[in-house]
Amino acid sequence: MSTADVTSSTNDQKYEIAHLKLVPKRHIGRMIAAAIVLLILAAIVRAFSVGQIEWSYVRDFLFAPAILDGLKSTLIMTVAAMGLGIILGVVIAIMRVSGNPVLSSIAIGYVWIFRGAPALLQLMIWFNLALIFPTMGIPGLFEFRTVDIMTPFVAAMLGLGISQGAYTSEVVRSGLLSVDSGQYEAARAIGMTQFKMLRRIVLPQAMRVMVPPIGNEVIGMVKLTSLASVIQYSEILHNAQIIYFANTRVLELLLVACFWYLVVVTLLSIGQYYIERYFGRGSKSITASM
Amino acid sequence: MTKDIIVKAVDVTKLYGPFTALDKVSLEIAKGEVCCIIGPSGSGKSTFLRCINQLEKMNSGAIWVNDELVGYRREGNNLHEINDADMARQRRRVGMVFxxxxxxxxxxxxxxxxxxxxxxxxxxxxxxxxxxxxxxxxxxxxxxxxxxxxxxxxxxxxxxxxxxxxxxxPDLILFDEPTSALDPELVSEVLDVMKDLAASGMTMIVVTHELGFARNVANTVAFMEAGKMVEIGPASEVLTSPKSPRTAEFIKAVHS
Structure with a gap:
């Protein structure tokens, strides 16, 4: 046998493995990590089940009228504060991008102050405003005692809504900036006024960029309303607290409140998906799935 | 100014800081006329086109569309900028293709x-x-x-x-390099539509690098360079026997 023959026969064997089964690499590290995490999770679940939690209290109070009333107040406050936040956000953002130096400086100052101070502190300032302004109004026209109008609801709505407006204005501004300058020009070229251009062309396109972060902020706001419990607004956490002050079942009632927050946030997340899909119409990612 | 002049521009000047983008550009377009503006990049062709519907503000000069002063109102010896609604109303008469x-x-x-x-x-x-x-x-x-x-x-x-x-x-449609962003094989379908539009009697001002289109469709060709209107005249004259040596050079460079 010549050397050439030897080489060719070993070569033939070498290439005869194409039919063999391909076995993926074993990820030992991943399996160990997963096992550890599952173990920890199991330990936590066990701790809660053997801990001194009276689950019957959780069940009984889940649909208690005081809790459901609190839930309703939480939702009302979310809508009111977020509504105020969005209105202020749009106004402040437009002031910021307007060419007017006074308006844009005021917008910058607004964001600086109300994004800078903690929301809880802002709530307390609104609630205690009567201490420095016993009465409010326009002299000679009308006047109120501050304690009469600055109810927990009003103070919470102002505190949460105004600080939210500072955040939302940045979202709106980034939405406005995301619209191509060619869109502004095309809108002007068909004879649109500034207002019509914003309403018909710019905002609908900006919405696509704005909806995901605003959805996030709405979800954040649902939870932020719990701060209003501090100023006696009877939202769900406040009502849960009142109940556990009476029956001392602290953790049970906190879990009840936690359950409802999760329900609301889940529903909002689903709603956000559909809103995003609506404003994404015409964009590439949507058309690909059509 | 006769009735069937659609666009009249007189001494339009536009500055970007120290840079003169447009230097006393004048132009007159009659109803139904197709005018192609050609010239090297940065010569001010697009800027001039955009001044006609006030997407760009000029520093001096005046433009009339349909005998109406564009973007300004005369008060004594001053020209005052018109408000948003009036500007929008004027733009309705002028189409624009980007x-x-x-x-x-x-x-x-x-x-x-x-x-x-x-x-x-x-x-x-x-x-x-x-x-x-x-x-x-x-x-x-x-x-x-x-x-x-x-x-x-x-x-x-x-x-x-x-x-x-x-x-x-509209009374007039402005085309700002309408085929420059297109893949080469898609250019002709757009030019065909423009040719059809021209044949229907639409007044058109077209900033373009398509000299073939200019030769076949345009009545008037204007050559701009460095913010100046170097030469303007009937399409056949400007494209085949230009008066200015700069125009001749440009046309030769585009064709080679």
Missing amino acids: QRFNLFPHMTALENVMEGPVQVLKEPVAEVRKRAEDILARVGLSDKISHYPSQLSGGQQQRVAIARAMCMR
Whole structure:
């Protein structure tokens, strides 16, 4: 046998493995990590089940009228504060991008102050405003005692809504900036006024960029309303607290409140998906799935 | 100024800081005329076109469209800038087609074409829909009316953009390098639509590098360089026997 023959026969064997089964690499590290995490999770679940939690209290109070009333107040406050936040956000953002130096400086100052101070502190300032302004109004026209109008609801709505407006204005501004300058020009070229251009062309396109972060902020706001419990607004956490002050079942009632927050946030997340899909119409990612 | 002059520009000057983008540019376009503006990049062609519908503000000079002073109102010895609503009203008479199409991405082709007449001119929706469908058929897009811009090729998008300008029934349509952003094989479908539009008697000012289009379709060709109107005259004269040596050089360079 010549050397050439030897080489060719070993070569033939070498290439005869194409039919063999391909076995993926074993990820030992991943399996160990997963096992550890599952173990920890199991330990936590066990701790809660053997801990001194009276689950019957959780069940009984889940649909208690005081809790459901609190839930309703939480939702009302979310809508009111977020509504105020969005209105202020749009106004402040437009002031910021307007060419007017006074308006844009005021917008910058607004964001600086109300994004800078903690929301809880802002709530307390609104609630205690009567201490420095016993009465409010326009002299000679009308006047109120501050304690009469600055109810927990009003103070919470102002505190949460105004600080939210500072955040939302940045979202709106980034939405406005995301619209191509060619869109502004095309809108002007068909004879649109500034207002019509914003309403018909710019905002609908900006919405696509704005909806995901605003959805996030709405979800954040649902939870932020719990701060209003501090100023006696009877939202769900406040009502849960009142109940556990009476029956001392602290953790049970906190879990009840936690359950409802999760329900609301889940529903909002689903709603956000559909809103995003609506404003994404015409964009590439949507058309690909059509 | 005679009745059938649609555009008259006198000494239009535009400065960007120390840079002179337009240096006393003058032009006169009659009704039904097609004028191609050619010239090297940065010569001010697009800037001048954009001054005609006030997307760009000039520093001095004056432009009339249909005998109406554009963007300003004379008060004594001053020209005062007009307000937003009046500016919008003037722009309704002038169509514009952009290099990058600038279709509204959240609207279908049909909605893009209907937007101006319905929202700005406040015409009845049914009537506008009929007209928009006819115009989209005319530019060869009957089967694409419910497509979004992202589902259309560049050439199709530009034809929708031309239809959008046409549906406003303007006195004049401005084209800002309408084929420069297109793949080479899509250029002719857009030029064909423009040729058809020119044949129907539309007054057009076209900033372009397509000298073939200029030769076949334009009545007038203007050559601009460094912000100046170097030469303007009948298309055949300017393109075949230009008076200025700079024009001759440019045409030769484009053809080689």
